[in-house]
Amino acid sequence: MDLMANTLLAAGASPAMIHTIEEIPDFTPHIDGLCINIGTLSSTWLPSMKAAATLANQLGKPWVLDPVAVSASDFRLKSCLELLNFKPTVIRGNASEILALSSASKGSDKGVDSSHRSTDAVEAAKSLAKSTGAIVAVSGAVDVITDGQQVVGAHNGVPMMQRITATGCAVTALIAAFLAAEPLHALEATASALSIFGVTGEMGNDLAKGPASLRMHLIDSLHGLDEVAVISRVNITNMP
Ligand SMILES: Nc1ncnc2c1ncn2[C@@H]1O[C@H](COP(=O)(O)OP(=O)(O)OP(=O)(O)O)[C@@H](O)[C@H]1O
Ligand SMILES: Cc1ncsc1CCO
Numbered sequence: 001m002d003l004m005a006n007t008l009l010a011a012g013a014s015p016a017m018i019h020t021i022e023e024i025p026d027f028t029p030h031i032d033g034l035c036i037n038i039g040t041l042s043s044t045w046l047p048s049m050k051a052a053a054t055l056a057n058q059l060g061k062p063w064v065l066d067p068v069a070v071s072a073s074d075f076r077l078k079s080c081l082e083l084l085n086f087k088p089t090v091i092r093g094n095a096s097e098i099l100a101l102s103s104a105s106k107g108s109d110k111g112v113d114s115s116h117r118s119t120d121a122v123e124a125a126k127s128l129a130k131s132t133g134a135i136v137a138v139s140g141a142v143d144v145i146t147d148g149q150q151v152v153g154a155h156n157g158v159p160m161m162q163r164i165t166a167t168g169c170a171v172t173a174l175i176a177a178f179l180a181a182e183p184l185h186a187l188e189a190t191a192s193a194l195s196i197f198g199v200t201g202e203m204g205n206d207l208a209k210g211p212a213s214l215r216m217h218l219i220d221s222l223h224g225l226d227e228v229a230v231i232s233r234v235n236i237t238n239m240p
């Protein structure tokens with residue numbers, strides 16, 4: 001939650017981290033985008049997630065689902081499948097998560113980190129996009145983004161981003177912010193958020209000594225990002 005909120009602030013967005021069901025009706029009308037993350041799922045938070053998604057849909061606001069460790073327990077898998085009925089605009093997960101969600105099955109994965117490559121989840125991502133109507137993004141060395149037909153790759157980032165917890169959660173939150181700015185262009189917003197986050201990882205890595213200082217320099221790089229760095233570094237391609 002810390003990294004997610006600070007990533008959003010560095011990008012110029014205005015985060016609020018809300019869990020209590022009593023607060024959903026008061027907070028949700030103020031949103032421009034919603035991020036639902038099941039990382040620390042509980043049986044009391046799930047109804048709040050459904051209530052927030054319902055309101056976002058009624059308000060015509062985009063929302064993003066992060067299916068953290070979806071295949072690690074029956075409760076997570078069932079909860080995620082239920083959340084899909086609330087029509088997320090975008091689903092962003094690592095390859096293991098997208099493979100499991102697409103096949104609606106529990107895997108052999110041990111937890112929140114991926115044991116698959118994003119490029120091995122392209123067909124699963126396309127299938128999930130087609131069955132849900134969502135844009136599906138698979139993070140990894142190449143971030144893969146698809147609407148079920150078109151597939152694009154965002155090639156920025158550094159491997160050490162995997163050594164900081166919640167970089168995936170943070171980029172999902174950034175996708176929500178980009179969707180809030182470009183609600184009619186969900187695929188472009190998603191690819192841009194992933195690419196920009198990767199660029200700030202690259203810039204941060206140039207200054208970092210390890211994961212802890214990368215975390216700090218990544219946030220600083222996002223805060224200080226300018227058009228020159230974006231234009232010279234962003235690397236998004238069509239994938240066959
Ligand atoms: N090998 C890599 N090379 C470059 N960038 C990477 C690599 N692996 C991950 N990334 C980047 O790190 C970020 C997090 O992606 P990752 O796939 O690790 O998410 P995740 O498993 O959901 O993370 P978490 O659960 O810790 O939030 C993304 O921006 C992704 O592009
Ligand atoms: C480590 C961890 N545990 C639940 S959520 C989370 C952050 C990475 O997904």
Ligand SMILES: [Mg+2]
Nearest residue numbers: 068094168169
């Ligand atoms: Mg994750």
